[in-house]
Amino acid sequence: MTGGTFDKEYNEINGSLFFKDTHLPEMLKLGRCKLEVDVRTLMLVDSLEMTDADRQIILEHCSKAPEERIVITHGTDTMELTAKTLGQANLPKTIVLTGAMVPYKFGSSDGLFNLGSALTLAQTLPSGVYVAMNGRYFKWNNVHKNKNTGEFEEIRNAHAKAQRRKDF
Amino acid sequence: MTGGTFDKEYNEINGSLFFKDTHLPEMLKLGRCKLEVDVRTLMLVDSLEMTDADRQIILEHCSKAPEERIVITHGTDTMELTAKTLGQANLPKTIVLTGAMVPYKFGSSDGLFNLGSALTLAQTLPSGVYVAMNGRYFKWNNVHKNKNTGEFEEIRNAHAKAQRRKDF
Amino acid sequence: MTGGTFDKEYNEINGSLFFKDTHLPEMLKLGRCKLEVDVRTLMLVDSLEMTDADRQIILEHCSKAPEERIVITHGTDTMELTAKTLGQANLPKTIVLTGAMVPYKFGSSDGLFNLGSALTLAQTLPSGVYVAMNGRYFKWNNVHKNKNTGEFEEIRNAHAKAQRRKDF
Amino acid sequence: MTGGTFDKEYNEINGSLFFKDTHLPEMLKLGRCKLEVDVRTLMLVDSLEMTDADRQIILEHCSKAPEERIVITHGTDTMELTAKTLGQANLPKTIVLTGAMVPYKFGSSDGLFNLGSALTLAQTLPSGVYVAMNGRYFKWNNVHKNKNTGEFEEIRNAHAKAQRRKDF
Numbered sequence: 001m002t003g004g005t006f007d008k009e010y011n012e013i014n015g016s017l018f019f020k021d022t023h024l025p026e027m028l029k030l031g032r033c034k035l036e037v038d039v040r041t042l043m044l045v046d047s048l049e050m051t052d053a054d055r056q057i058i059l060e061h062c063s064k065a066p067e068e069r070i071v072i073t074h075g076t077d078t079m080e081l082t083a084k085t086l087g088q089a090n091l092p093k094t095i096v097l098t099g100a101m102v103p104y105k106f107g108s109s110d111g112l113f114n115l116g117s118a119l120t121l122a123q124t125l126p127s128g129v130y131v132a133m134n135g136r137y138f139k140w141n142n143v144h145k146n147k148n149t150g151e152f153e154e155i156r157n158a159h160a161k162a163q164r165r166k167d168f
Numbered sequence: 169m170t171g172g173t174f175d176k177e178y179n180e181i182n183g184s185l186f187f188k189d190t191h192l193p194e195m196l197k198l199g200r201c202k203l204e205v206d207v208r209t210l211m212l213v214d215s216l217e218m219t220d221a222d223r224q225i226i227l228e229h230c231s232k233a234p235e236e237r238i239v240i241t242h243g244t245d246t247m248e249l250t251a252k253t254l255g256q257a258n259l260p261k262t263i264v265l266t267g268a269m270v271p272y273k274f275g276s277s278d279g280l281f282n283l284g285s286a287l288t289l290a291q292t293l294p295s296g297v298y299v300a301m302n303g304r305y306f307k308w309n310n311v312h313k314n315k316n317t318g319e320f321e322e323i324r325n326a327h328a329k330a331q332r333r334k335d336f
Numbered sequence: 337m338t339g340g341t342f343d344k345e346y347n348e349i350n351g352s353l354f355f356k357d358t359h360l361p362e363m364l365k366l367g368r369c370k371l372e373v374d375v376r377t378l379m380l381v382d383s384l385e386m387t388d389a390d391r392q393i394i395l396e397h398c399s400k401a402p403e404e405r406i407v408i409t410h411g412t413d414t415m416e417l418t419a420k421t422l423g424q425a426n427l428p429k430t431i432v433l434t435g436a437m438v439p440y441k442f443g444s445s446d447g448l449f450n451l452g453s454a455l456t457l458a459q460t461l462p463s464g465v466y467v468a469m470n471g472r473y474f475k476w477n478n479v480h481k482n483k484n485t486g487e488f489e490e491i492r493n494a495h496a497k498a499q500r501r502k503d504f
Numbered sequence: 505m506t507g508g509t510f511d512k513e514y515n516e517i518n519g520s521l522f523f524k525d526t527h528l529p530e531m532l533k534l535g536r537c538k539l540e541v542d543v544r545t546l547m548l549v550d551s552l553e554m555t556d557a558d559r560q561i562i563l564e565h566c567s568k569a570p571e572e573r574i575v576i577t578h579g580t581d582t583m584e585l586t587a588k589t590l591g592q593a594n595l596p597k598t599i600v601l602t603g604a605m606v607p608y609k610f611g612s613s614d615g616l617f618n619l620g621s622a623l624t625l626a627q628t629l630p631s632g633v634y635v636a637m638n639g640r641y642f643k644w645n646n647v648h649k650n651k652n653t654g655e656f657e658e659i660r661n662a663h664a665k666a667q668r669r670k671d672f
Contacts, residue, residue, distance in 0.1 A: 005519065012605040013654045015509065015521070031281030032269055033303035034319055101200055101516040107611030113199030116284025119303050124292040135201035135287050150517045151202055173351065180437040181486045183341065185351070269348040275443030318349045367617030368605055369639035370655055437536055449535030452620025455639050460628040471537035471623050487538055 002058060002082075003044040004075030006111050008103040019044040023104045024073065027115055035119060038067065047075020047082075047099075055085040063091055069122040072097045073115075076150075079131055080143050087129040087140030096122045098132040101150055170226060170250075171212040172243030174279050176271040187212035191272045192241065195283055203287060206235065215243020215250075215267075223253040231259055237290040240265045241283075244318075247299055248311050255297040255308030264290045266300040269318055338394060338418075339380040340411030342447050344439040355380040359440045360409065363451055371455060374403065383411020383418075383435075391421040399427055405458040408433045409451075412486075415467055416479050423465040423476030432458045434468045437486055506562060506586075507548040508579030510615050512607040523548040527608045528577065531619055539623060542571065551579020551586075551603075559589040567595055573626040576601045577619075580654075583635055584647050591633035591644030600626045602636040605654055 001007065001022040008017045022041050042061055043054060062070055074082055076099040083097050098118035100111035118132040129140035133152040144155045169175065169190040176185045190209050210229055211222060230238055242250055244267040251265050266286035268279035286300040297308035301320040312323045337343065337358040344353045358377050378397055379390060398406055410418055412435040419433050434454035436447035454468040465476035469488040480491045505511065505526040512521045526545050546565055547558060566574055578586055580603040587601050602622035604615035622636040633644035637656040648659045 005516075010606055010610055012509075013651070017519070017521075027281075028303070030276060030278060031303055032278045032301075032319070033281070035303045102514055105611065106514055107609065108198060110198060110200045112280045113195075113201070113284035116281035116303070117288040120285040120288050120300065120305065121292065123305070124289065132288065133200075135196070135199055135203045135284070137288060137291070147517070151200070173348075178438055178442055180341075181483070183353070185353075270346055273443065274346055275441065315349070363617075364639070366612060366614060367639055368614045368637075368655070369617070371639045444534060446534060446536045448616045449531075449537070449620035452617035452639070453624040456621040456624050456636065456641065457628065459641070460625065468624065469536075471532070471535055471539045471620070473624060473627070487536070 001039065001041040001044070002047075002050070002054075002072060002074050004047050004073060004099045005103055006073050006075075006100040007044060009105050010103075017103070022073075023111075024115075027104060027112055031112060031116060033119065035123075037119075045075070047078040050075070050078055050082070052085075055082050058082060059085055059089055062086060062093065062095055063089070068093050070095045071115075071118045071122050074099050076101065076133070076145055076152075079133075080140075080145060083129050083131050083140035083143060091129075092127050094122055094125050094127055095129045096125070096132050096137070097130070169207065169209040169212070170215075170218070170222075170240060170242050172215050172241060172267045173271055174241045174243075174268040175212060177273050178271075185271070190241075191279075192283075195272060195280055199280060199284060201287065203291075205287075213243070215246040218243070218246055218250070220253075223250050226250060227253055227257055230254060230261065230263055231257070236261050238263045239283075239286045239290050242267050244269065244301070244313055244320075247301075248308075248313060251297050251299050251308035251311060259297075260295050262290055262293050262295055263297045264293070264300050264305070265298070337375065337377040337380070338383075338386070338390075338408060338410050340383050340409060340415075340435045341439055342409045342411075342436040343380060345441050346439075353439070358409075359447075360451075363440060363448055367448060367452060369455065371459075373455075381411070383414040386411065386414055386418070388421075391418050394418060395421055395425055398422060398429065398431055399425070404429045406431045407451075407454045407458050410435050412437065412469070412481055412488075415469075416476075416481060419465050419467050419476035419479060427465075428463050430458055430461050430463055431465045432461070432468050432473070433466070505543065505545040505548070506551075506554070506558075506576060506578050508551050508577060508603045509607055510577050510579075510604040511548060513609050514607075521607070526577075527615075528619075531608060531616055535616060535620060537623065539627075541623075549579070551582040554579070554582055554586070556589075559586050562586060563589055563593055566590060566597065566599055567593070572597050574599045575619075575622045575626050578603050580605065580637070580649055580656075583637075584644075584649060587633050587635050587644035587647060595633075596631050598626050598629050598631055599633045600629070600636050600641070601634070 001024055007019055007022050009020050011018050024039050074097050079097050086095055096118045098114045100109050102109040104111040121132050121137050131138045131143045142154050145152050171187055175187055175190050177188050179186050192207050242265050247265050254263055264286045266282045268277050270277040272279040289300050289305050299306045299311045310322050313320050337360055343355055343358050345356050347354050360375050410433050415433050422431055432454045434450045436445050438445040440447040457468050457473050467474045467479045478490050481488050511523055511526050513524050515522050528543050578601050583601050590599055600622045602618045604613050606613040608615040625636050625641050635642045635647045646658050649656050
C-alpha cells in the first residue's frame with residue numbers, strides 16, 4: 001500500500017480528505033479473498049505528492065521482498081511514473097499497480113473491482129510491471145492516464161487521439 | 169448472465185429474495201470498466217434450480233457466440249456442474265464462470281471483486297473453462313464448493329481435508 | 337429492540353435471512369446521535385412469529401422501565417398488534433414503534449430514516465403509543481399496514497379506499 | 505435545499521468535492537416517505553460561503569411559501585446564523601433546519617437520520633425556528649456548533665463547558 005485515492009477518508013470536522021489507515025484488509029475480507037496475501041503499508045501519500053525518493057523506497061521493497069508476485073495500490077495521478085521506475089529496474093517479478101478513482105469509503109468506488117483485477121493479473125501474467133485499471137491491463141512502458149477523462153489508455157492511442165484532435 | 173445470488177434483490181412487500189434484472193451494466197460502470205463487453209442475459213435462475221436443459225442452453229450460446237473470451241455469472245451452488253458441462257465440450261475459447269456469496273445489492277457483496285477477477289482472467293488465460301472465486305481461479309475439472317465454509321477449493325484439497333478429518 | 341426486518345442479515349452459506357445481533361448501536365453512531373439512549377434487546381424475532389406472550393413481555397418491560405420516553409424497533413407485519421397491546425395498557429409514557437421495510441444491512445434501507453423520526457417523536461409527542469413509518473406518525477388505534485403497498489395508513493383511509501374500490 | 509455537506513459529491517477527475525444536484529428526492533424515496541413534500545432548491549452553496557444576501561433569500565422564500573411547515577437542508581458551519589435570521593423574523597410557521605456531517609453519497613452519512621428527524625419535528629413542534637442535529641433539536645436562539653467535536657449543543661452548555669475548562 002502506498003496511499004492514493006483508494007485509502008482516503010472524509011474528515012467530518014473540517015470537510016477535507018485525509019488518510020487514516022489502509023482499507024485493504026477490509027476489502028480482501030469483503031471479496032472473500034482466500035489467497036495468501038502479506039499486506040504492507042509503505043506509505044500513505046497522495047500520488048501528486050510522491051517524490052522520487054518515495055519511488056526508490058517502493059522499488060527497494062519490491063526488490064527485497066521474498067514474494068515474486070506483488071500488487072501495489074497507488075494514487076492514479078502518477079501511477080505511470082512509479083510503473084516506469086519499477087519497469088526500468090527489470091526485476092524478475094510480476095508487479096501490478098492499481099488504484100481507484102473514488103475512495104473505497106465513498107460507496108461508489110471502483111477500488112474493489114480493480115483489486116480483484118490486480119490480484120488475478122499478479123497470478124497469471126509473466127514477469128514484468130503492469131498497471132490494472134478500467135478492467136484492462138497495460139505494460140509499464142505503454143500506459144498513460146488521460147487527465148480529461150480519468151481513463152487509462154495506451155500511449156500510442158493517446159498520441160493518435162491528440163493528433164486527430166489537432167487535425168481539426 | 170444466468171442469475172444466481174449475484175443478481176438477487178429483496179422484495180420489501182413479502183420479505184423474500186427474487187430476481188428483477190441483472191446488475192451487470194451498473195457494476196461495469198461502477199468499476200469504470202472500459203473493455204468492450206457485450207452483455208446478454210440468458211436466464212435469471214437460482215443455480216439450485218438450474219436444469220440440464222439450462223446448461224445445454226448456456227453451452228449452445230457459448231459455442232455460437234462470435235466472442236472467444238466469455239465471462240458467465242452464475243449461482244455458486246452448482247457452478248461446478250455448469251463448468252463441467254462447458255469444459256467437456258472443449259470449445260476453443262476462454263470461458264470464466266464467477267458469482268457472488270452475497271447479492272450485489274446488499275452492500276457487502278463480493279460480486280464487484282469477483283467480476284474484476286473474472287474479466288481480467290478472461291483476457292489472460294489460455295483456452296479452457298475456469299471458475300473465478302475467492303480471488304483465485306480453478307480449472308473446471310478441479311474445483312469444488314465447500315458447502316460448510318462457502319469457499320471454493322481444489323478437489324484434491326477437498327478430499328485430503330475430508331480424509332484428515334476422518335482420520336481423527 | 338425486538339427484531340424485525342430492521343435487524344435481519346443475509347446468511348451467505350445457505351442464502352436465508354437471519355438475526356445475528358441488533359444494529360442499533362451502529363445506527364446511532366452513524367446518525368451522530370448524542371441523546372442519552374439505553375439500548376435493550378428484548379428479543380430478536382420476525383414479527384409474524386411474535387406471540388401474545390412476546391407482546392406481554394414488551395408491555396412489562398415498557399411498564400417497569402424507569403424511562404418515560406421509549407422507542408421500540410419491531411417487525412412491520414404485526415406492529416399494529418403490539419401498538420394495540422401497549423396502547424390499551426394506557427401507560428403514562430410516550431412510546432414510539434418503528435421498523436424497516438428493508439434490512440439495515442442491505443444498503444437501501446429506510447431504517448436510519450425511521451429511527452431518526454422515532455427518536456424525535458419520542459421527545460416531542462405527549463404520552464401515548466404511536467407508530468412512526470413513512471415519515472409520518474400514527475396513533476396506536478388508528479394505524480394499519482397496507483399489505484399490498486407496504487405502506488402504513490390510517491384505518492379510516494384504509495376503509496375508505498377499500499370502499500371506493502368496491503364501489504367500482 | 506440550500507446545499508451544504510448534505511449534497512456534496514466527489515469529483516473523480518480532480519479529487520475535489522462539489523455540488524451537482526440535490527439528493528433529497530432520492531433520500532425521500534429511500535426513507536419510503538409518504539408525506540406530501542414540495543422540494544425546492546434555492547441554492548447549492550457551502551455554508552461557509554453563504555452571504556447575508558443568501559440568508560435574505562431563504563427568509564423571503566420561507567415567508568412567501570404557502571406551507572406552514574418547512575424543512576431547510578443547510579451546511580452545518582453557519583446553520584446557527586441562518587436559524588437566527590429566520591428566528592428573528594418571527595414567522596407564524598414551524599421551520600426546522602438540518603444538515604449532515606458527511607455527504608449523503610459517501611455511504612456513512614448522518615443525512616438520512618437527520619432528515620427523518622427534521623421531517624417529524626416539522627410535524628410536531630409549534631411555530632418557531634429549530635435546528636435538528638445529533639438526534640436532538642434546539643431553539644434558534646440556543647444552539648451552537650462546537651467546531652472541535654462537530655456536535656451541536658445549547659449555548660448555555662457551551663459556555664458552561666468552556667468556563668469549567670478555564671477553571672482548571
